[in-house]
Amino acid sequence: xxxxxxxxxxxxxxxxxxxxxxxxKGTVYGIVRTLISVGFVEQDPESGKYRTGAALxxxxxxxxxxxxxxxxxxxxxxxxxxxxxxxxxxxxxxxGQVLVVHHVFRPDNxxxxxxxxxxxxxxATAMGKVLLAHHPYLxxxxxxxxxxxxxxxxxxxxxxxxxxxxxxxxEQGWASEVQELIDGEASCAAPIRDRRGIIxxxxxxxxxxxxxxxxxxxxxxxxxxxxxxxxxISRDLGAVPW
Amino acid sequence: METCEERTALSDRYVAAIDQxxxxxxxxxxDQQGRIVSLSQKEHEQIFPRPGWVEHDPQxxxxxxxxxxxxxxxxxxxxxxxxxxxxxxxQRETTVVWDRRTGQPVHNAIVWQxxxxxxxxxxxxxxxxxxxxxxxxxxPLATYFSGPKVSWLLDSAPGLRRRAxxxxxxxxxxxxxxxxxxxxxxxxxxxxxxxxxLMNLETLDWDxxxxxxxxxxxxxxPTIQPSSRIYxxxxxxLGGVPIAAALGDQxxxxxxxxxxxxxxxxxxxxxxSFLLLNxxxxxxxxxxxxxxxxxxxxxxxxxxxxxxxxxxxxxSLVQWFRDKVGLIGSAPExxxxxxxxxxxxxxxxxxxxxxxxxxxxxxxxxxxxxGLTGYVTKxxxxxxxxxxxxxxxxxxxxxxNADSGIELTSLxxxxxxxxxxxxxxxxxxxxxxxxxxxxxxxxxxxxxxxxAGLAVGFWPxxxxxxxxxxxxxxxxxxxxxxxxxxxxxKWKKAVQRTLDWVDDDDD
Numbered sequence: 001x002x003x004x005x006x007x008x009x010x011x012x013x014x015x016x017x018x019x020x021x022x023x024x025k026g027t028v029y030g031i032v033r034t035l036i037s038v039g040f041v042e043q044d045p046e047s048g049k050y051r052t053g054a055a056l057x058x059x060x061x062x063x064x065x066x067x068x069x070x071x072x073x074x075x076x077x078x079x080x081x082x083x084x085x086x087x088x089x090x091x092x093x094x095x096g097q098v099l100v101v102h103h104v105f106r107p108d109n110x111x112x113x114x115x116x117x118x119x120x121x122x123x124a125t126a127m128g129k130v131l132l133a134h135h136p137y138l139x140x141x142x143x144x145x146x147x148x149x150x151x152x153x154x155x156x157x158x159x160x161x162x163x164x165x166x167x168x169x170x171e172q173g174w175a176s177e178v179q180e181l182i183d184g185e186a187s188c189a190a191p192i193r194d195r196r197g198i199i200x201x202x203x204x205x206x207x208x209x210x211x212x213x214x215x216x217x218x219x220x221x222x223x224x225x226x227x228x229x230x231x232x233i234s235r236d237l238g239a240v241p242w
Numbered sequence: 243m244e245t246c247e248e249r250t251a252l253s254d255r256y257v258a259a260i261d262q263x264x265x266x267x268x269x270x271x272x273d274q275q276g277r278i279v280s281l282s283q284k285e286h287e288q289i290f291p292r293p294g295w296v297e298h299d300p301q302x303x304x305x306x307x308x309x310x311x312x313x314x315x316x317x318x319x320x321x322x323x324x325x326x327x328x329x330x331x332x333q334r335e336t337t338v339v340w341d342r343r344t345g346q347p348v349h350n351a352i353v354w355q356x357x358x359x360x361x362x363x364x365x366x367x368x369x370x371x372x373x374x375x376x377x378x379x380x381x382p383l384a385t386y387f388s389g390p391k392v393s394w395l396l397d398s399a400p401g402l403r404r405r406a407x408x409x410x411x412x413x414x415x416x417x418x419x420x421x422x423x424x425x426x427x428x429x430x431x432x433x434x435x436x437x438x439x440l441m442n443l444e445t446l447d448w449d450x451x452x453x454x455x456x457x458x459x460x461x462x463x464p465t466i467q468p469s470s471r472i473y474x475x476x477x478x479x480l481g482g483v484p485i486a487a488a489l490g491d492q493x494x495x496x497x498x499x500x501x502x503x504x505x506x507x508x509x510x511x512x513x514x515s516f517l518l519l520n521x522x523x524x525x526x527x528x529x530x531x532x533x534x535x536x537x538x539x540x541x542x543x544x545x546x547x548x549x550x551x552x553x554x555x556x557x558s559l560v561q562w563f564r565d566k567v568g569l570i571g572s573a574p575e576x577x578x579x580x581x582x583x584x585x586x587x588x589x590x591x592x593x594x595x596x597x598x599x600x601x602x603x604x605x606x607x608x609x610x611x612x613g614l615t616g617y618v619t620k621x622x623x624x625x626x627x628x629x630x631x632x633x634x635x636x637x638x639x640x641x642x643n644a645d646s647g648i649e650l651t652s653l654x655x656x657x658x659x660x661x662x663x664x665x666x667x668x669x670x671x672x673x674x675x676x677x678x679x680x681x682x683x684x685x686x687x688x689x690x691x692x693x694a695g696l697a698v699g700f701w702p703x704x705x706x707x708x709x710x711x712x713x714x715x716x717x718x719x720x721x722x723x724x725x726x727x728x729x730x731x732k733w734k735k736a737v738q739r740t741l742d743w744v745d746d747d748d749d
Contacts, residue, residue: 071574071661075278078681078714082277107681107712114715116663 001031002040002052011049039136064200064237066092066101070116073192073233077104077203080229084222086205086212087112088229090192091127094119096138098128098202106207121181123148123162124155126189127202129175133166134191134199154179174227175202176218184208188218190230195238203230255326257695258314258483259687260307262332262416263491264353264513267306269314270687271325274700276710278682280320282313289350294357294596297350300338303416304423308479322481327472329487329694331494331686332416334437337391339402339462342412345423348402351416352391355514355554357596359390360605366390366455372603378452380436380443380525380534382603385596386552388415389439393457406462413462417488422464424485425474430464431488432545436536441466443525443534446545468539469493470693487693489538491686492516496548497538498689499654499680500711502704507642507650509635510685511659514599515556517638518548519646530641531601540696540704549645551600551638555593556631557659562595563627569620577664579624587622589613590736591630598740601641608743612736628662632669633733639673652676656685660715671721672729681714 004020005012012020018028032050035041042053073090081088081104090102098120105112122128123142132139142148143159156162169175178186189204205212205226212218256279261268268283284306289297311328315321335354340347352358367374367383374383381387392413396403405411414422415437418430435441435448440458442449448463467473469489475482489497492510496518499508504522509515518537525534525547537548555562560573570576590612592598597605611626635653643649652675659665660679670677682688695701 065572065575065578067574067577067662068572070663071658074658074661074683075281078683079278081714082275082681082712104681104714105712105716107714109713112713112716114663114717 001028001035005041005050005052011044011047011051013047013049017050064092064194066099066201069192069201070102072236073102073201073203076229076232076236077102079232080203080205080225081105081107083225083229084205086207086222089115089127089204089206090201091120091125091131091204092201093122093131093135093138096122096141098122098125098131101201121149121151124151124177124181125204126175126177126187126206127204129166129169129177130189130191130202131199133169133175139163139166151181152179152183156180174223176223178209178213178216178218186212186218188212188223188226190227191234192230192237193234193239197239200237203233254324255700256318256320256324257691257700258311258325258328259690259694260311260328260330260332260420261491261494261684261687261690262303262307262330262420263686264333264336264355267303267310268687269307269310270684270691271314271318271320272688272691276682276688276692276707278684280314280318282310282317284310284313292358294360296353296356298336298353300340300347300351300419303351304420307420311480322483325483326700327484327486327694327698328476328480329489329690329692330417330420330485331489331491331690332420332434334415334434334490334492335386335388335391336416337388337395337413338416338419339392339395339406339411339413340419342410348411349395349398351419352395354386355596356391357385357605359385359394362390362394363605375439375452375455376527376534378442378449379439380527381439382531382533383439384599384603385605386599387437387439389452389456389458392462396457403459407459409461411462412464413458414464415490417490418464421473421485421488424476424480426477427474428464429467429473431469431490432466432539433469433490433493433536434488435466437490443536443547446536446539468541470538470540470697472697484694484698486695486697487690489690489693492518492550493535493537493548494687494689494693495656495685496520496689497692498682498685498687499656500704500708501654502546502708505646505648506654508654508656508685511556511631511655511657511665513556513558513561515553515631515635515657515659517551517553517635517642519550519642521547521549521646523547526645528641528645530644531603532638532641532645533600538693540693549642551642553631553634553638554597554599555595556634557657558595559591559593559627559630560659562593563624569623574661576624576627577662579621580628580664583619583621583625585622586625586629587618588615589618589622589626590633590733591623591626592733592736592740593630594740597744598737600638602737604741606742606744607740610736610739612739613732628665629668629729631659631665632672633730635669636672636730636733637737650675652678654678654680656680656683658683663717666715666717667720670717670719672726674719674721674723674726676719677717678713679715681712683714
């Protein structure tokens with residue numbers, strides 16, 4: 001059924017699916033409902049026809065080798081660090097955490113340690129929020145917990161509040177985290193997309209709140225720089241500019 | 243002091259760098275803080291007419307160069323009026339001969355990796371040895387350098403040598419070819435000239451003894467100019483922007499890494515890898531297989547010299563592994579594959595594909611994978627592919643320490659392979675010194691931009707440029723000494739097994 005739905009440029013009605021599959025209508029309808037419930041199939045609200053769902057794209061095909069992502073993002077990560085004077089990290093999802101695949105030092109020649117390979121909590125980092133916001137199933141999984149691990153007094157530990165935060169992230173196209181992982185530190189992240197528009201990683205700047213923030217939010221010019229960096233890397237990966 | 247108005251005007255403008263490399267041509271636009279503003283690149287065809295021969299089409303390269311300059315301006319939303327200057331960094335030694343009147347090349351460019359001059363080079367060294375010309379030009383006899391390539395080319399078809407002697411043909415490395423086409427001037431920069439085997443390192447002029455011995459008529463040679471000076475304004479499609487610098491790519495990287503003082507060194511990891519050490523205003527002759535070369539010459543200031551360790555095959559080994567072996571789909575995946583295993587499984591891969599460069603200079607060597615057993619997997623092969631780059635660097639660093647009498651205390655690394663964390667860590671491990679990457683990994687382009695910007699006053703001096711250098715990553719040695727020593731011993735044994743492979747009756 002999935003092959004049928006992904007093989008057509010158009011969409012298929014229940015009758016068409018039943019005809020193509022040669023199965024009883026009740027059986028086909030049952031399968032379709034199941035696939036819709038896990039997000040592999042979507043129903044067009046106007047025509048009532050079925051098409052493949054966004055969640056299907058997250059299966060395997062969304063995978064971009066972290067080493068490849070680092071190599072392709074090298075120049076523009078440097079650009080972002082030079083532009084903002086803050087450290088830059090690139091992250092991907094790995095076993096429900098954020099895997100740091102690239103790290104550019106804050107360009108002030110101060111002693112810093114390379115954090116490539118480190119795993120960060122998804123709900124307490126800007127990169128994690130960006131990745132979670134576009135990965136509903138992992139977000140749902142977190143939502144099943146009573147409370148999420150706390151790192152500071154500002155960490156969002158209530159799954160309901162996290163859901164609201166992720167909605168905001170999806171709407172605005174970027175995420176921030178202010179003292180939610182480490183006291184006195186903040187970060188700001190935006191999504192990196194590939195040519196299919198699928199999110200393959202997140203890029204973030206992080207640093208002390210007195211440099212990064214203006215009130216309770218990162219400076220707007222820093223947010224703009226992070227988003228521009230993310231857009232440029234995405235464009236290099238073949239994403240259509242948005 | 244400059245007025246405020248001038249500052250604003252200049253800081254809104256940019257320098258473009260053309261990096262005409264072995265695999266592709268690129269253009270990067272930089273702002274006054276030395277930050278990348280935009281970038282465009284285009285690969286060109288690698289022509290392999292026979293084993294060991296490598297050619298490029300100079301016209302294709304010229305078209306690509308003009309295209310990437312426009313591409314970089316477009317993607318940055320800029321036009322030619324936003325540029326104060328263009329600087330050129332180029333693949334070195336690659337040799338073009340063209341007709342002065344028509345501008346048509348008489349042959350494809352013969353690329354630096356090409357080994358067709360092996361016989362000629364051996365004849366030149368027959369009675370006197372490989373170091374016959376080292377005192378004059380700082381280089382050993384090797385297929386790498388341009389002079390013998392020109393001579394081969396002039397003998398490749400009837401009448402060419404006579405036409406060259408009559409002044410009908412012009413020779414140039416890629417910088418000359420581009421500047422001639424962009425400005426109409428037949429010049430080369432002193433760093434590129436120092437790679438021809440035809441220039442005297444003391445006088446910085448063509449050397450008649452070398453010209454006569456190698457067989458290159460002086461009349462076809464470009465005028466040698468400083469690396470940083472306005473050569474002319476670009477005509478036609480590049481809209482009158484001054485072409486204000488040219489450097490060989492590795493010298494450009496040395497400059498881009500702001501290694502302006504004696505004792506500063508960098509290594510650039512690309513197709514091949516090149517470690518250069520600034521030796522100040524005097525050429526240091528190598529007793530350990532390194533090259534003596536010109537580092538740069540800024541306007542009328544005295545030239546700066548460098549010691550160079552050139553490694554022919556590093557990044558290109560990864561490309562070979564991708565394209566010819568097919569175990570990986572993209573170059574960065576070599577790290578993913580290599581991380582599926584803990585170590586190299588006991589194998590060592592010496593990629594002497596076109597002989598060995600520094601510090602061995604053995605044209606008769608060919609590649610080996612030593613230590614193969616039934617235990618070895620593709621993961622181990624990937625490890626050995628990466629480790630080859632690090633061990634080759636170690637050999638060059640040892641030679642550099644011996645020649646200069648100064649121990650390297652940290653390595654400034656740049657180039658595309660610095661994206662490979664496993665390699666950078668292994669490099670720190672086998673060198674036993676920290677490896678540092680600067681915030682602009684594109685040091686080749688940055689160096690060309692710096693030299694061009696200095697020539698037109700976009701930057702006042704080299705100290706200003708130094709302030710733009712920042713550490714972007716650092717890898718510290720973690721390997722224990724005995725593992726390092728054992729690995730190096732095995733590597734050296736593997737190198738021995740590459741030697742004396744090519745016989746006289748081989749094609």
